[in-house]
Amino acid sequence: xxxxxxxxxxxxxxxxxxxxxxxxxxxxxxxxxxxxxxxxxxxxxxxxxxxxxxxxxxxxxxxxxxxxxxxxxxxxxxxxxxxxxxxxxxxxxxxxxxxxxxxxxxxxxxxxxxxxxxxxxxxxxxxxxxxxxxxxxxxxxxxxxxxxxxxxxxxxxxxxxxxxxxxxxxxxxxxxxxxxxxxxxxxxxxxxxxxxxxxxxxxxxxxxxxxxxxxxxxxxxxxxxxxxxxxxxxxxxxxxxxxxxxxxxxxxxxx
Amino acid sequence: xxxxxxxxxxxxxxxxxxxxxxxxxxxxxxxxxxxxxxxxxxxxxxxxxxxxxxxxxxxxxxxxxxxxxxxxxxxxxxxxxxxxxxxxxxxxxxxxxxxxxxxxxxxxxxxxxxxxxxxxxxxxxxxxxxxxxxxxxxxxxxxxxxxxxxxxxxxxxxxxxxxxxxxxxxxxxxxxxxxxxxxxxxxxxxxxxxxxxxxxxxxxxxxxxxxxxxxxxxxxxxxxxxxxxxxxxxxxxxxxxxxxxxxxxxxxxxxxxxxxxxxxxxxxxxxxxxxxxxxxxxxxxxxxxxxxxxxxxxxxxxxxxxxxxxxxxxxxxxxxxxxxxxxxxxxxxxxxxxxxxxxxxxxxxxxxxxxx
Numbered sequence: 147x148x149x150x151x152x153x154x155x156x157x158x159x160x161x162x163x164x165x166x167x168x169x170x171x172x173x174x175x176x177x178x179x180x181x182x183x184x185x186x187x188x189x190x191x192x193x194x195x196x197x198x199x200x201x202x203x204x205x206x207x208x209x210x211x212x213x214x215x216x217x218x219x220x221x222x223x224x225x226x227x228x229x230x231x232x233x234x235x236x237x238x239x240x241x242x243x244x245x246x247x248x249x250x251x252x253x254x255x256x257x258x259x260x261x262x263x264x265x266x267x268x269x270x271x272x273x274x275x276x277x278x279x280x281x282x283x284x285x286x287x288x289x290x291x292x293x294x295x296x297x298x299x300x301x302x303x304x305x306x307x308x309x310x311x312x313x314x315x316x317x318x319x320x321x322x323x324x325x326x327x328x329x330x331x332x333x334x335x336x337x338x339x340x341x342x343x344x345x346x347x348x349x350x351x352x353x354x355x356x357x358x359x360x361x362x363x364x365x366x367x368x369x370x371x372x373x374x375x376x377x378x379x380x381x382x383x384x385x386x387x388x389x390x391x392x393x394x395x396x397x398x399x400x401x
Numbered sequence: 402x403x404x405x406x407x408x409x410x411x412x413x414x415x416x417x418x419x420x421x422x423x424x425x426x427x428x429x430x431x432x433x434x435x436x437x438x439x440x441x442x443x444x445x446x447x448x449x450x451x452x453x454x455x456x457x458x459x460x461x462x463x464x465x466x467x468x469x470x471x472x473x474x475x476x477x478x479x480x481x482x483x484x485x486x487x488x489x490x491x492x493x494x495x496x497x498x499x500x501x502x503x504x505x506x507x508x509x510x511x512x513x514x515x516x517x518x519x520x521x522x523x524x525x526x527x528x529x530x531x532x533x534x535x536x537x538x539x540x541x542x543x544x545x546x547x548x549x550x551x552x553x554x555x556x557x558x559x560x561x562x563x564x565x566x567x568x569x570x571x572x573x574x575x576x577x578x579x580x581x582x583x584x585x586x587x588x589x590x591x592x593x594x595x596x597x598x599x600x601x602x603x604x605x606x607x608x609x610x611x612x613x614x615x616x617x618x619x620x621x622x623x624x625x626x627x628x629x630x631x632x633x634x635x636x637x638x639x640x641x642x643x644x645x646x647x648x649x650x651x652x653x654x655x656x657x658x659x660x661x662x663x664x665x666x667x668x669x670x671x672x673x674x675x676x677x678x679x680x681x682x683x684x685x686x687x688x689x690x691x692x693x694x695x696x697x698x699x700x701x702x703x704x705x706x707x708x709x710x711x712x713x714x715x716x717x718x719x720x721x722x723x724x725x726x727x728x729x730x731x732x733x734x735x736x737x738x739x740x741x742x743x744x745x746x747x748x749x750x751x752x753x754x755x756x757x
Binding site: 198217250310 | 589592593596597598599600601603604607608610611612613614615616617618619620625629740
């Protein structure tokens, strides 16, 4: 059984074919990259995986559950977490609360419990706090646990967002341009962080990235798409010398 | 330890007020004002759940109050009144059945809120505001066209229940119930909104897409939040009907909803203590500005210039309060408390009580 299998994924918005015949299979434990010029349909693929759009054609299967018809929060509870290109933290809540709320799907208590606060409520809340504290410590965010993300520097916000995605305990982590807007030292930290997560947790990572430095130093396998279709795939070296990729990025004359 | 100080303080205040009322140290007028403060606290804190914490814009809160008021009144008249034949229950039961009737009104109001909650899955902001106004009108028109509850003439006979309680044991019963339900409301909201479950509401307010992706079942949380908010407003309606002893659909029109909204924006969006404070300030202001002599005094310079002008307090009040709102929006748009709680504004209070 594979971790995630996408088969013949096609998405049309009216007359626009945003994604066509995209297929990928992740067995578990890989670090895969998705690159392509602006508007190639990369984020659309992520939105399809996480359940924001229902695909026009094709199937996505997580574990052995087809995600067709599932709401985004249901897909997330199958173990697929993601981050956003522009950071989307809850900026007015503390970092700790951000991490705690992301565990909503395994709260295991309902409204009445939250008001009556019986034994079950206290146990669950303690467990959630424990998981959150552990994770913050592992991601070296303990010092900022009581800060609001809006007061943190951008690089740290990015780290908090990845921590929030990790608090779901995902089997598959989707990173949407994690290095966007970071300076070079932050990028170094990010590469270390992603590598550390990949080594320390039993997790597959699928990332969209523009900065070739990040992609080449992290990803074992890269897929390149342009105008919605896959134009190349392979290891970093294969991709860098592939004429179709160079054409997509730089245009015809430069070959 | 600090967890309980607020509860203890609320209980102490309640007992103090009840003792004062029981021995007639405070007269009926002051008691009535205190009861309206209580009702306004329930209205503003419950509306604050939706407009403040969830960041939706609903302006039909009075519809739920109306549902609660009518359902409770109907039950109350059926059980202890004489409008529909003999009372169903003996008088001594009144004090036990009364809170159940109020809660039943709340439950029906919560079910009515589905009319707002289900469209809210897809719509937000201005569009939802329009839906809520529509729901407010729907509820009022529906009741105006029901003849068995008096239609637009209004409905009365609830005082029988209050008298039944008073006949069994003498005391300020309505004050007691209003205070009990006010404390109950604050207790419910405080617990709901500080649990990780309830914090999902704030997450929806700040970024709904991120909330959905981070495994918060946004539709369910919205539904629950709307239902709690409307249910508490329904309780407020039931109490209101029993204080006045008479309900009329038009007393729950858009003006009543606006009053609740003014309190929320005055207090600060998403701040429970702000909503409580602003309900107190607002109710007292409304009462103080009813005084004709005060209005004459305040407007003395104006009447000196225009000797023919005789300002009436009832009119000027509705100039002063909106003016206050304009000034607040200009100079402190986040409201009295912003989105902070009392313990954030005065950190020294943290020694004595925690909000969580």
